[in-house]
Amino acid sequence: MIRALRVLLCIFALTVGVLAQTTLNGAGASFPYPIYSKWFSEYHNQHSDVQINYQSVGSGAGIRQVQAGTVDFGATDGPMTDEQIAASKVRVLHVPTVLGAVVPAYNIPGVSGEVKFPPDVLAGIFLGKITNWSDATLAKANPDIKFPNQNITVVHRSDGSGTSYIFTDYLSKISSDWSNTTGKGTSVKWPVGVGGKGNEGVAGMIRSLPGSIGYVELIYALQNKINYGSVKNKSGAFVKASLESTTAAAQGVKMPPDFRVSITDPPGKNAYPIASFTWLLIPTNPADKKKAQMLKDLVQWCLTTGEAMVTSLSYAPLPKEVADKALDTLKQQVK
Amino acid sequence: MAHSPNPVNPSDPMEPAQKPVTTIPTLAQAATERKTVAFTSALDRIRKTRPRSSKIPDSVFRLLILLTAASVFAIVVFIVWELVDKSRLSLHQFGLGFFYGRDWDPVNDQYGALPFVYGTLVSSFLALLIAVPLSVGVAVYVTEMCPIRLRSIISFLVELLAAIPSVIYGLWAIFVLAPLLRDRVQPLLAKTLGWTGLFTGPMYGIGMLAAGIILAIMIVPIIASITREVLSAVPQNQREAVLALGATRWEMIRMGVLRNARIGIVGAIILGLGRALGETMAVTMVIGNRPEISKSLFAPAYTMASVIANEFSEATGDLYLSSLVQIGLALFLVTLIVNALARLLVWSITGGTAGRVRA
Secondary structure (H helix, E strand, C coil): CHHHHHHHHHHHHHHHCCCCCEEEEEEECCCCHHHHHHHHHHHHHHCCCEEEEEECCCHHHHHHHHHHCCCCEEEECCCCCHHHHHHCCCCEEEEEEEEEEEEEEEECCCCCCCCEECHHHHHHHHHCCCCECCCHHHHHHCCCCCCCCCECEEEEECCCCHHHHHHHHHHHHHCHHHHHHCCCCCCCCCCCCEEECHHHHHHHHHHHCCCEEEEEEHHHHHHCCCCECEEECCCCCEECCCHHHHHHHHCCCCCCCCCCCCCCCCCCCCCCCCEEEEEEEEECCCCCHHHHHHHHHHHHHHHHCHHHHCHHHCCECCCHHHHHHHHHHHHHHCC | CCCCCCCCCCCCCCCHHHCCCCCCCCHHHHHHHHHHHHHHHHHHHHHHHCCHHHHHHHHHHHHHHHHHHHHHHHHHHHHHHHHHHHCHHHHHHHCCHHHHCCCEEHHHCEECCHHHHHHHHHHHHHHHHHHHHHHHHHHHHHHHHCCHHHHHHHHHHHHHHHHCCHHHHHHHHHHHHHHHHHHHHHHHHHHHHHHHCCCCCCCCCCCHHHHHHHHHHHHHHHHHHHHHHHHHCCCHHHHHHHHHCCCCHHHHHHHHHHHHHHHHHHHHHHHHHHHHHHCCHHHHHHCECCCCCCCCCCCCECCHHHHHHHHCCCCCCHHHHHHHHHHHHHHHHHHHHHHHHHHHHHHHHHCCCCCCCCC
16 A cells, blocks of 8 residues: 555656655654754755655654654654664664753742752652642752742643653652652653643643642743743752753763763753753664755754754754764764 | 225224224324325325336445445444554553553553543543533523523523533633632532542642533533433423423423433433543643542542543553553443443333433
């Protein structure tokens, strides 16, 4: 059936003639969708012979579709696991594109300032061990804020998402309790709290539940002017998430050759600790060499010209050295 | 009993023409006779004018109709087969324990469906509990007591409720219903009915209660509009007969109308229940999405449709995906069982005979 369709498509393409444009199909993560769609439409404007379709179906579905070979490239917020790579017939290269950060947002009656969260306190809240805003550990980290005697309600994502992955990845690194009981993933078994659907669901619940705390993407918090707190990083400084502190998280991280690296809880002094790359998944040895070359040109363009437009959409750009390294690897590995 | 000698219609001993002249035929009998005569003459006309070859369209038509009927059967079989096939991995791993397992932990690949089955059933029955009296009340008012001008307005509004997309209901529930529940309704319920254990614990606003209420609002239009149709199908002379026996208006509605229409009403309720069981978007926005079984209606819960919608796109592991498909299978089975029970209920009401008024 599919073969017959392909033959039909080929005949159609031949009859239309050499003017026909090539379409690259991609699928995956929804977090970078706004910047990807801007990139791809901009690229199409400059290169009218290439049309790129990107479907934001979720990281999990993106990985599955690349493995099955139904798309030319995939995209994911969490790197593929060793098991997934072992099970996949298609060899892929992870190419980091932009950076995202996740911020703790809260609704504490009577508190309007920026709350400082030491890692153990953040983990304690999400583990259900710290249950009241008047807890001594919070007061100790925030001597100038007077917390009310109010129960804490934890709000988390109910849909599987890269945001949850980054947040639980961070909690797993800073708390052994968390990594032993809950672990990291796009969906986890949350010890406490209620689930909201999407960033907007979590933000809506935080807004309507006094005493609640949750996590949303930095972009979402910036665009919707949501108050969020700062988090203490590995070098002991309280850092509030911003585009600069997110990019700083990726600087000075030892980059493995396959780019599958978690940059939560990084060493840098100005680094915001709950940040992550998002990746394109590029098959290293595709059957269609012409398409492969087009895809390489596209990624080359995204990581050079494209990086200049990411801040306008509140994404943090890659550090220069990471982009250069990714492009080198792309040239060497994708044939 | 003597057989009628009439060769045209030997099986009808009540043929008025064969009766002794002394019996005066009733109006109804005369009408039947007129109809029969008209019918047979029409049939004759058709037989005479019709060419023989037109039997072929008849058989083609029969085949087509048979195919459409069979397609429903084929679709159901195909769905079940797909569900079982795609959930083979988790069926193999967990066996039937999947359906009563309480743990849902994607990180450690442990899956159990019970909290979702519980959430779906309880939220749906809560919705019925609220929606059935409300919608039957609306239907009775519209058909029996309402001024004609108001009637079309109310019917229009009820049908308008059915046309609102469920995501709108969900948003409304988050921003209006949940704060209202949290600040006003839940404290009151906790104070007055807290001893039942159904209304205890922290008051988030969102949770099982909010899901039940929003579902109730969504199924009221379905139940109300079908019930209205059923009630207006009850023959007028039933009402007149009950009133003539000296019944009050309430007794007339109870004995003359509702009693006659009960099967149609049960049918309407089943349709409403079907929507409640499968509703995804509005429920997932307010139920709190927590796979736990809690007696309190204030506590967050989770439904089968919601977990599939929430987790399918980001599910990576094979076992994880397979378990989500098996949740779909569980939803299918639950719907099947609930429908079968409802059918049994109808049978037990009617004692096996067909109802007088159907939807």
